[in-house]
Amino acid sequence: MADDMPQHRYDAETADELETRWQAQWLADGTHHAPNPAGHLADDPLGVADRPKLFIMDMFPYPSGSGLHVGHPLGYIATDVYARFKRMSGFNVLHTMGFDAFGLPAEEHARQTGEHPRSNTENNIANMTRQLDRLGLGHDKRRSIATTDEAYYRWTQWIFNQIFNAWFDPDAGKARPIAELEAQFASGERTTPDGRAWGALSPSEQRSVLHDFRLAYVSEAPVNWCPGLGTVLANEEVTADGRSDRGNFPVFKRPLKQWMMRITAYADRLLEDLDLLDWSDSIKTMQRNWIGRSEGAEVRFAVDAASGDAASATTIDVFTTRPDTLFGATYMVLAPEHPLVDTLVADAYADNVNPAWTAGAATPAAAVAAYRARVEQMTDVDRQENKEKTGVYLGVHATNPVNGESIPVFIADYVLMGYGTGAIMAVPAQDERDWDFAMEFGLPIIRTVQPPADFDDAVPGDGAYVGDGPAVNSSFLDGLGVEDAKASIIEWLEANGSGVGMVTTKLRDWLFARQRYWGEPIPIVFDDDGNPISIPDEHLPVNLPELIDWAPRQLDEDSEPEPPLGRATEWATVDLDLGDGMKTYRRDLNVMPQWAGSCWYYLRYIDPVSDDVIVEPTSERYWMGSSPTDGLAESDEGAGGVDLYVGGVEHAVLHLLYSRFWHKVLFDLGHVSTAEPFKRLINQGYIQAAAFQDEREIYVDAASVEGDAQSGFTFDGTPVTRSFGKMGKSLKNSVTPDDMYAAFGADTLRLYEMSMAPITQDRPWETRSVVGSQRLLQRVWRNIVDEQTGELAVSDDAPSEELLRALHKTIDGVTADMDNLRYNTAIAKLTEMNNEVTKAAGPTPRVIADAMVRMLSPLVPHMAEELWSKLGGAGSVVWAHFPVADASYLVDDQVELPVQVKGKVRGRVRLAPDADESIALGAATADENVAAHIAGAEIRKVIYVPGRMINIIV
RNA sequence: GCCCGGGUGGCGGAAUCGGUAGACGCAGGGGGCUUAAACCCCCCGAUCCCUUCGGGGGUGUGUGGGUUCGAGUCCCACCCCGGGCACCA
Incomplete structure (x- = not known):
């Protein structure tokens, strides 16, 4: 660095000195403490x-x-x-x-x-x-x-206990303590599942009854058990071909008792209360889609008696959002893994069976086995990409309850086990997926909603009609619109015991257990009957055991899944008095998911x-x-x-x-x-940065790349190609704040990041542009401090009228921008104001310096604090008042307005902002160029927006 | 496929209510200061055409239409980019 640089210039060194000094001061003074x-x-x-x-x-x-x-x-x-x-x-x-x-x-x-x-x-x-x-x-x-x-985490566990010891009362639409439910059972207000009196149940039986109501409950769910690693894996740790991400060991799906949280009980409130929130529409939409509420009906189809003894005793329940189309249901489909399939499947196909329905198999059972094997082999990606409809016929029919029609029953992978009942009634005329399947398998199509006249109705070239319209071919529904028809058929179904109106959500209950070590232990013990009992609040926290054997433990395929906490054998059992004397209990060996701690931290900040x-x-x-x-x-x-x-x-x-x-x-x-x-x-948006790949497409350290877009980029002398992506380790394009502190100081980094773009927007990082923010701070500094001496260099003279006007406009604009988190434009306005100050001759008037320092202080607090102190401000600038614009300076005596002739700008005039139209028109037509454009024509109309523009129509 | 965002100079972006498109900054060009360079300060900058050198005119905000005295902004259709969901009955 040159020796002749002014000694007190605002540079990285100055910034570092004053930033660390003020940070220490703030900490010592408790400057940012907020009182409760x-x-x-x-x-x-x-x-x-x-x-x-x-x-x-x-x-x-x-x-x-x-x-x-x-x-x-x-x-x-x-x-x-x-x-x-x-x-x-x-x-x-x-x-x-x-x-x-x-x-x-x-x-x-x-x-x-x-x-x-x-x-x-x-x-x-x-x-x-x-x-x-x-x-x-x-x-x-x-x-x-x-x-x-x-x-x-003591309190995270306490919240778990609150949830465990609560049930959702659908009548009240809210959670209530489980003790209130117990009281209902005890008083006989609510009957027990098997009808016995509450007092007649053993304590263990009572616990079991209550458990089914709790908001946190144990349920059996499949986990990814990896015996080779001796641990259970998260879905994202399992590769597409079913092996462990780490070590490449085989992974097996195993059922394991796991904690669930009954979030589905809150689906409606989580949906409705989105309206109360000031969140972006896109986030609200994502939450709505995730909850995925659909209204419809569950409809019961009886399996035809001719289908054989076992099958004929059963019914198939389907969920549909379009019960109004029931008269158009021409076949049914179950998910391939639906538990009823094995019961339903017929012994043999009828002689005249459509060969396309059997996939060449001799018996329904063979067809099902082959189809299931085929579906199981397909990866999720295959299933997504290949949407051609496939399936096989079970050899049975079921009866449409509304018209007695006998319709064939299939299994097909386009029906998912995880949604609704895992079975559908297929209405090809009003559903695109069913339409495709029906076309593939030659099934009948019956319109039950009349499409509009412009809908191409030439079967088979058209397709499903999913819009609104009058019901047709639907007996007592004919003529009703979709909404009315739905209400009417649900009423009919309920009256005839063939179904019930129902709401379904995509949202599932929250799988809350993790078979891990580094998480909050679940504060539960199990009694000898296997009933979970919460550890009383006064015994919290349940701390993690310290001694853990980290070495992988190889187990064989037949082993039972075991969470890591199971290895802490002493910790895994505990002697407690839970009201009926000192007993030994087994601890729950699961920990909570990472979401748990972040669910409520705002409360503990308070x-x-x-x-x-x-x-x-x-x-x-x-x-x-x-x-x-x-x-x-x-x-x-x-x-x-x-x-x-x-x-x-x-x-x-x-x-x-x-x-x-x-x-x-x-x-x-x-x-x-x-x-x-x-x-x-x-x-907030993400910071993107240029990333570079060599000819093997391997990312190289972006900081060491030379060249530019015109001449080409090179790394170590070999050419590399540029792309842009989220800054991070994987693209090798990280820039650390530490580097920026050293090169520019924290205030410059802060200012640069805020000036790049609106807060919600992604933005590309460009280290070479950071200097612009540093220059602004240098100019501000130079306008207030003598770079040679470091002394304050402001004048006590009153500022010019012009500068005052500029200042108050800046205050006005910056206040509005900051209120709306538009820092990029706030910084632009401050830059303009500072340029005005720079251009004005002589030392900066103190009142200007004072206001500038206050306005800059949220953005660059250290420099502002230093200047504030030099200016002799009282206390910390952190608690100074933000300047308030004086309205009398916001209105100019004269403003320049564009003069348009037939909508095109032909000149500009200076006018009072509230000048009346005749004056404005006079000034406008006096302009030479404007006059030239209206010469020889008659003025037909004048549009005058005071203070904005004047438009002359000829 | 469906649902959200978004397309403005070489680059990041501004224009908040339909009223001067390109604020502010980066990169670039010119000038001043300097023995010189750096720093600093000032100026220029969408594009094409005309010019008596004062300026004047045309075209320009992804594309094509429309509404309006006037459209980056509103409406319709389409193209492209980013994100989310994806056979959810």
Whole structure:
């Protein structure tokens, strides 16, 4: 670096010195502490606890061992700017950050290195904290938590107990304590499943009855058991050909008793309450689709008596959203794995059977076996790509309850076991899939909805008609529209005992158990009869056993699935007195999924201290309640919740749905005061970066690539090709914040990331462009500080009228932009203002400098704090007031407006913004070029929008 | 296939209510300062045509239509890119 550079220029070195100095000062002073209204953390030296509140949150990170790249903090910076802006605008702002620290990578790391997940996790958190602290985020660090803290997961387990000890009362539409259900059984208000009196049941039988109602319950579900690794694997750890991702061992599907959460009970409320939320339509749509609610009916088809003894006693239940089309049902289809198939399948095909229906098999049983084998072999990808309809006939018929028609029964892979009842009635005339199948197998097609005249109705060239229209060929439904016909047929089905109106969702109950080590132990023990019993709250937390044998344990194919906690043999049993004396119980060996800890962390941010209650109620109501003055009042319908939640779109469904579910249970049980956890949600974009591949298509380190788009890119002298993708390890295109701190300082990095694009948008990283943000800060600095001496260089003279006007317009625009998180345009306005200051001769007037520093402070807090201190400001700029625009400076005496002739701009005139039309027209026609364009023509019409434009029609 | 976003200079983007398209920045070009370079400061910049050198005119926001005095913005059809779902009865 040149020696003759001014000594006090704002450069990376200056930035580093003042940034670390102010960060230490803020920490020492507790500058970013937010006071609670009551209970813990209620100390309030600045007197801000009576302000309106604002609760701002980022989706908290998993503490990865590889540290941060510049893409990670994008959202954190955005929320920090907003928090700082709102603090300066009169709010008490809660903003902090924690760590979602349970999870697979630490456990995997332990398996490979022997380092305990806890120490590995703590190291990673320390490294990440260092990187984040250097950014100058204004967090209340007293409120930081990690999901792995015993004091935290104690409450995660407590919530599990709350859910376990609750049932969903469909009449009340909400969760209630299980004790209230027990009381209903005991009083006889509710009868037991087998009709015996409650008191006549043994305690074990009572537990078993109650268990079927609990919101957390045990159910048998298939898991991926990998004996070669001695562990159960997650779906994403199993390769497409059924082997373990790691080690390539065979994986077997095995049933295992697992914890489920009854989220389906909340499907309707999760759907309806989306309307209360200020979230993007795309996220709401994704949640709606995931829940996948459909209204329809379950219809019962009796299997024909001629079909044989076993089969004729059975009925097939189907789910349909179009019961109105029942008269058009011409065949039925079961999923190949449907449990009824083996019962239904006929001994032999009739002699005149359509050969296409048998796939060449001699008997129905042979056809089914062959078809099942074929379907099983197909991968999911095959099934998705190949949508040609296949299936085989079971050799039986069933009776359409509405008209007595006998229709054939098939199995086909286009019917899925996991949805509805796993069986359908097929109505080819009104369903495209059924149409295709019917065409393939030569089945009859009966229109039951009259298509409109312009619908090509020439069978077979047209296809299914799925729209609305009058019912036809449908007896008593004829003439009714689809909606009316549905209501009418459901009424008929229910009256005749042939079916019932029903709602189905795609949403399944939440599989909550993980056969893992590094997670929250499920606080359950089992009695001798195998009934689960929750460990009383006063015994929480159930801590993880420390001693774990990480070495893989090879087991054979016939072994039973065993979670890692099963190896902690001493821990696995426990002596407890659960009300009937000291007994030995077996512990549950599962842990919770990673979603659990992140389901409720916002509550513990409010009160990370209390050990007698999950969150202190007064503080909970204050921070979670609706804030009519939070600037978001427009859409505020009282759902309450975190005022602003920012994070990646990858959590659009699962995290946000699970969290909403838990919150609603806690709400029903009276532990929280709001119906929803997150009032307003914003998904930040990703940072993309150029990535380079050599001729083998292997990614090379992007930082070492030379050249440009014109001359071509090279790596180590060999040509490479460029593409763009999400910054990260796999594309070898990461840029670390540490590098940016060293080259420019944290404020420049913050400013650059916020100036690139609107917050919701993906943006390409370009290190060479960062210098633009640094230059802006250098110019601001130079306008206030003498670069040679480091002394303040502002004038106490009044600023010019022109500069004041520019300033107040800037204040006005920047305030609106910041309120709407449009930082890129706010920065553009500040840049323009600073350019005005630079152009104005002489030292910067103090009032201009003061306002500029305040406005910049949310974006570049360290530099602003330094300048604030040089300017002699009182206290920290963090608590200074954001400037307020003086309306009298916002209106110009004269504005330039375009003059159009027949809609084309032909000239410009300067006018008072409120000039009346005759004056405006006079000025406009006085313009030489305008006059030339209207010469010789008659003015037919004048459109004049004061202050905007004037258009002359000739 | 269905459902969401989105297509504006060499690049990132701006134009918030239908009213001067391209703010602000990067890269580029020119000039000033300097012995020189860096830094810094000022200016230019969609495109084509005409020009008496003051300026004037045409075309331009993915494509084609439409509404309007006026369209990047609204409507219709289509093309392309990104994301989500995907035989969910």
